[in-house]
Amino acid sequence: MQGQEDISALVGAYPVCGTCAGQNVLRDAWANWNPLTRDWELKTTFEDAWCVDCEGACSLDWRLDTEFRQKRIRRLNDQVRQGDLSNATLVVTRGVQAWGEAFVAAVANAVIAYDRFTEDNDPHGEHDFGAFEVAQRQLFWKIDYFDLALSAHSPDPANRAVTHRVLTIMLACEY
Numbered sequence: 710m711q712g713q714e715d716i717s718a719l720v721g722a723y724p725v726c727g728t729c730a731g732q733n734v735l736r737d738a739w740a741n742w743n744p745l746t747r748d749w750e751l752k753t754t755f756e757d758a759w760c761v762d763c764e765g766a767c768s769l770d771w772r773l774d775t776e777f778r779q780k781r782i783r784r785l786n787d788q789v790r791q792g793d794l795s796n797a798t799l800v801v802t803r804g805v806q807a808w809g810e811a812f813v814a815a816v817a818n819a820v821i822a823y824d825r826f827t828e829d830n831d832p833h834g835e836h837d838f839g840a841f842e843v844a845q846r847q848l849f850w851k852i853d854y855f856d857l858a859l860s861a862h863s864p865d866p867a868n869r870a871v872t873h874r875v876l877t878i879m880l881a882c883e884y
Contacts, residue, residue, distance in 0.1 A: 716771040720867040721778040724758075724769040731762030734769060778867045779834045785867070786836045786852050789874045791821050796857075797874040804880040805848070815843050820850045820878060835866075840881070847881035 716722050726734050736758050740749040760767040789797045805816055823839045830840065837852040854863035855873045863872040 716773055719773060719778070719865050720781060721774040722771050723774065725772055726758075726760035726763060727768035727770045728765065729760060729763040729767075730770070731760055733761040734767065735759045735761065736769075781867045782835045782837075785869055785872075786874070789852060789876050790823065790836070790850070796869055796872065797876060800875060800877040802877070802879040802883050804883045805878055808844075808846070812844060816848060816878060819843050819848075820876075823850070848878065849881055849884055850876060850878045852876050 724734055725732050737755040739753045741752050743750050758767050758769050819841050839850050853875045854866040856863055857873050866872050
């Protein structure tokens with residue numbers, strides 16, 4: 710698990726009272742009136758926090774809703790697998806391409822339709838890997854998470870704004 714400072718930036722993170730772990734916490738803030746939007750805009754939050762539940766000043770601890778994150782990652786992966794390639798790249802290996810356009814099309818349709826996720830082949834519930842067969846050939850597809858520069862792992866796979874997904878489709882013998 711990451712440090713408290715790092716957790717607060719992740720999708721699915723939320724603050725709790727450091728004393729009673731209640732979620733009903735407040736922080737002082739300044740807001741400015743925006744005449745264009747006709748609404749208040751948050752400008753600054755201050756360090757002091759108050760817990761409504763235990764009626765006192767408190768420090769904030771951060772918790773991570775892992776179930777929410779898992780469902781979000783799964784949904785984003787399913788979207789990529791089903792053709793939404795915004796912030797994503799599709800890689801089809803040479804081994805798959807060598808079998809011709811009709812084979813590639815059949816493989817693409819199989820990846821889109823893939824729904825055989827089990828505890829054994831999807832232990833984290835993220836829908837990031839699949840094994841399947843087309844024309845008596847064993848294939849895999851997998852999704853990896855990178856930062857937007859494609860130079861390192863994503864800092865938060867649940868956050869589409871900081872993650873570039875790479876969906877790779879390959880023959881099993883190429884793995």
